[in-house]
Amino acid sequence: MAYRVGVIGGGQLARMMVPPAVHLGIEISVLAETEGSSARLAATRVGDYHDVDVVLDFARGVDVVTFDHEHVPQPVLAALVEAGVEVHPGPAALAVAQDKIVMRERLTALGLPIPDWAAVHDAAGLEAFLADHGGRAVVKTARGGYDGKGVRVVSGAHDADDWFAALADGGSGGALLVEELVEFRRELSQLVARRPSGQIVPWPVVETVQRDGVCAEVFAPAPSSAGRVADVADDIARTVAERLGVTGVLAVELFETTDERLLINELAMRPHNTGHWTIDGSVTSQFEQHLRAVLDLPLGDTGCHRPHSVMVNVLGGPTTGTMADRLPALMLDQPAVKVHDYGKEPRPGRKVGHVTVIGDDLDESVFRARAAVEFFTE
C-alpha cells in the first residue's frame, strides 16, 4: 500500500511537500484553512484545525499527520494521539515550539547556548532586565509571533505596556519574553531531519539575511563556515532534535556573535524558509526529507549539486498584477533561475514565492538571484 501523509495547514510549506510526494508515490492530503489555499491542489478538506472533530476526521484517512505550521492546539494534538494517530512532530516537541518562554526554559535546562533571557510580567520586571543589559533588549510575545510579528526592540520599561495589558486581558501565559540584544556578525540557520527511530541527517549550515524580521536571502552553505562554525551548528541542532524529541525537519536559527559564539535564536519544527534552497540545490530537498522522516523512512543524501545555492524570497510580489505576469520577462532574462510561485495573492510583505540559483561562484549566483526577484517586485 502507498504511504499516506496528512498535512494540517494549507500554506506554501504544505504546497511544496506535494512534488516529492508525487515522485515518491506518497499519497498526500491537506487540511486547509480556506478554499484557494496555497496547497489547494492536495487539499482534500477545508476546515478549522482548532476543531477536534474536523482534525480527527481528516486524520482517519492517513498514516501520519504532520504540519504546515506549529499552531495546532495541544488538546487537538492530544486527541489525535489518543485516537492512535501517528503525529510528527509530536505534541511534546511542538509544545516547545509553540511557546517561546517554554522554549528558553528547555534550552537553558539542556545547557544550550542562547541569549540571556527572562520571563517578565510587568514594567518593573522589564526595567530590571534592561538595567542589567545596557538599557536595551528585545521583547517577544510568548505565543503566536512569526516573521517579525510579536517582536520589538525596547529601551524603556514602559515600551511594552500595550503587550502587558493584552496579556492581562487575554491571560495567555501571563508573561512576555525579554532577551538581551545580541551583537551578531550574521545570522545562520542549521537544518536537520530526524526520524522517530533516531536517525538524524543535517544539511550544511546556511547564512540567512533578514529584513524587517523576515528572511530575505539565504546563502548555502554559509560562506567561510567550514570547520568550527559548521561543526558547532551541527552539534547544537542534533542536540536539540534528540533532546526535544523532534521528528521531521528542525530548523535552528542562530546568531554568530561578534565574539564568535553561536547562540540559538529560534526553533522551527517543520520545513523552513532557510531550507527552500534544498529543492534545487540538494540531492534531497527539505520537503522530501520531511516526508521521509515523518514516515520513519531512511533519510536521503543531503549533498549539494553545486558549491553555492542562493535563495531570495519574493516578498510582497509585484506592485501590479501577479508573479505569473512577470514570468515571461524573467525567464527570457534568466533561463537558469528556478522560480517558485506559491499561488498566493500579492500583499505588502507577504511571502508569495522565492527563486533559487545554484552555481560555482557565490557573487554571480547572488547577483542573478537578486536580479530575478526584481522582476517580481517592481
Added chain:
Amino acid sequence: MAYRVGVIGGGQLARMMVPPAVHLGIEISVLAETEGSSARLAATRVGDYHDVDVVLDFARGVDVVTFDHEHVPQPVLAALVEAGVEVHPGPAALAVAQDKIVMRERLTALGLPIPDWAAVHDAAGLEAFLADHGGRAVVKTARGGYDGKGVRVVSGAHDADDWFAALADGGSGGALLVEELVEFRRELSQLVARRPSGQIVPWPVVETVQRDGVCAEVFAPAPSSAGRVADVADDIARTVAERLGVTGVLAVELFETTDERLLINELAMRPHNTGHWTIDGSVTSQFEQHLRAVLDLPLGDTGCHRPHSVMVNVLGGPTTGTMADRLPALMLDQPAVKVHDYGKEPRPGRKVGHVTVIGDDLDESVFRARAAVEFFTE
C-alpha cells in the same frame, strides 16, 4: 492570472508534470481515462478522450491543452482548434506522430536520414521488400503501437499475414510499414523542446538501452558522443521540430549504425521515457520545459548537475506487494538514489516507476541505479 494547462491522459507523463506546475505556479488539470489514474492528484475529470463533448468541456477551464500521449483522434483535435483552444503539439504535428507511414513519408520528404522503408499492402509487397533487403525486415503497424507492441521482425512473406488480415477487417489505412533491419551499434535519443514562437532548446543526446522493445536504461549524456554524434543528433531533432511544427517536448529516437550514421527510428511529441533523467539531472526537467513550451514561455537552461545521469526503469514491479513496500530497504541501502513511483499496480512488463542516479563516475552510477531497481523487481 495564473497559467492554466490541461493535460489529456492520466498516465505517468501527466503525473510528472505536476511537480514543476506546482513550483511555477501553473494550475494543472488532467482529463484521465479512469479513476485512480497515475495522475489522479490533478485529475479534475474522468472521461473518454474520444468524446468531443467531454474534451471540449474539459478544455473550457484552461489556457492550453497538451497531452500525456499521442492518441487523441484528429476530429477531436480539430474540434478543439475550431473552438479557439490552444493545442500543443497541434493537430498537424500530431498527425505525423500518430501514423508511422505518414511519419516516414514526411521524414523522407524532408531528406532526413531514416532506414529504408515501404508501405506494404500484402504478402507480395512484403516479399518484394524482403528480397531487396537480405530476407529479413521489421514490420510495424502504422497506428497504435507502443513499447514494442505492433513491431515484429519477419523473415518470410507470410510472417505478417495476421496483421494484413486485421488491416483488411478494420480498414485502418490499409498498409503496414516495413523497414530494413538496421545494424546498429547502439540506440540514442535526442530531446528538444520547441515553443510556438520558435525557440528550440535541446538536452544532451543520451544512450538508451531497450529490452524487448521497451526502454530499460538511459545514460546521459551518451558516452563518447561529444562532437560529431551530438551535433548531428541535435541538427536532426531541430530540423524535425521546425519542419513538422512540433511544440512542446520532441523525442527523436535514433540508431547509431555500425558504419557510424545516425538514422531516425521513431518520434514522440511529448515528454519521453528517455528524458526522465532530467528531473534529477538537469537544471530544467523535460516536464518543466514541456509546460514552458506549450505556454510559449521562454525555455529553461538544460545544463546538467553532474557529469553523468543514469535512469533505470522499474518494469513490472515487485513480484509481491508494491514499490512502497520495498522503499525502506532501498532508501537505507542507497540514500542518494532518486525514486519515482508512478502509483500504478505492478503488472509484468508495465512501467511502474524509475530511479535516477547522478554522479561523477558513469560505471558507479550505473551500478547504483541497477542495484536500486533490484529492490523493486525481485
